[in-house]
Amino acid sequence: MSQIYPEPVTLFWFRRDLRIEDNAGLYYALRSGQPVVPVFIFDRHILDSLDDPEDRRVTFIHDILGLINKNLISKGSSIDVRYGLPEEIFPALLKEYPVTAVYTNHDYEPYAQQRDRKIANLLSASKIPLYTAKDxxxxxxxxxxxxxxxxxxxxxxxxxxxxxxxxxxxxxxYPVHKYLKQLAPMKERAIPSLKSMGFREGEREFPDNExxxxxxxxxxxxxxxxxxxxxxxxxxxxxxxxxxxxxxxxxxxxxxxxxxxxxxxxxxxxxxxxxFPQVVGQSFKPEYDRIRWRNNEKEFEAWCVGNTGYPIVDAGMRELNETGFMHNRVRMITASFLTKHLLIDWRWGEAYFAKKLLDYELASNNGGWQWAAGTGCDAAPYFRIFNPYLQTKKFDPELTYIRKWVPELEELTYAKPIVEHEYARQRCLETYKNALNK
CATH class of the missing domain: 1.25.40.80 (Serine Threonine Protein Phosphatase 5, Tetratricopeptide repeat)
Incomplete structure (x- = not known):
């Protein structure tokens, strides 16, 4: 493969920092003194794990890359977007560009750590440093x-x-704008289509960032x-x-x-x-992994679709399924309900949120779920069990939110409560006590 660019360049690798202004790694790349080629990789390790071909997060990233590219084109440059495995994309990039350094921003997730080590080793074999910044x-x-x-x-x-x-x-x-003249002059490069990566355009209602x-x-x-x-x-x-x-x-x-x-x-x-990277699969407090979860699949399914007979829980789950978003107060209520009322393992709920939330982030999702289940650091004590009725009375007294998402609330068709609150509360207290007193 012939080289795209004639003179030595620095690559800036966009990941979870999809903006030009106030971007730490991009700032340091531009100040390095060589022309900077911005790159982004649609990572197949991540995309292959998504089971919805209309996953809105992929649409969002694709749209944002289009805006970044438009901005770069107006400055006589472009972004080089690839689709594949990073460990295969980088050797191809090194063949096409005379790269002397790669800059990027830190990522703290276990997969990202592993990926970055792999890429750093691969680059180091060609005596190319990988510099990372906090962003x-x-x-x-x-x-x-x-x-x-x-x-x-x-x-x-x-x-x-x-x-x-x-x-x-x-x-x-970071005053990135002062150094944009360091962007490598490049012809406009096409971004791989969603279709070419096995995706279709998802719903495009994204919140504003202003x-x-x-x-x-x-x-x-x-x-x-x-x-x-x-x-x-x-x-x-x-x-x-x-x-x-x-x-x-x-x-x-x-x-x-x-x-x-x-x-x-x-x-x-x-x-x-x-x-504490072990929190990804284990309770932060190891003794909580002794809890005997009921893990009733039928009840889990009712929770997933918003059909538990508890209006505030059902409203939250329906909002999540339809929009990819859930109000933070309701996230706590739905998570408490799954783990405490139904005694279903927090990891099941965490995985469902990971699939559905537009803003899914491993650290916060894991932390939030372990907080609700009482298994995490600084978690709600296990005997604190949200009462969905009291939460409704306090935070949705006019039922504004509930009526929006559970329109059949007063109809006979609405589900009966999946479990009685006081009974579920007692069962939860006994189950946790038995596990923790061993």
């Missing part, structure tokens, strides 16, 4: 630790230390009410890096402590995943 969190890995250097496993002291360490340096945007300041100001007061349009829905943009965490944290710092706290939880779970 998707404010503090990472061992940056916020206890006085003895050990990682925090409880959120409140972690968040206090996080806030104490925060200063303007960490919120300062958030009104008033919404953040009102966040603490309104965020728990799913019937209000009062959450930012920015989690999708944070997941794929179409929004800068630094910009968002700077905004939150000025406007809402509660919203900033949500961003700290995100850093916390990324830090936990980094230090």
């Amino acid at each position: 998707q969190v404010i503090f990472e890995k061992g940056e916020v630790v206890k006085d003895d250097g050990k990682p925090y496993t409880v959120f409140t002291p972690y968040s206090k230390r996080w806030r104490a360490q925060l200063n303007d340096f960490y919120l300062k945007p 958030i009104p300041a008033q919404l953040i100001r009102d966040y603490a007061r309104q965020r728990d009410f799913p019937g209000l349009d009062a959450t930012t829905r920015l989690s999708l943009h944070l997941r794929f890096g179409t929004t800068s965490i630094r910009q968002l944290a700077a905004q939150a710092k000025d406007l809402s402590e509660t919203f900033l706290n949500e961003l700290i939880w995100r850093d916390f779970y990324q830090m936990i995943l980094w230090h």
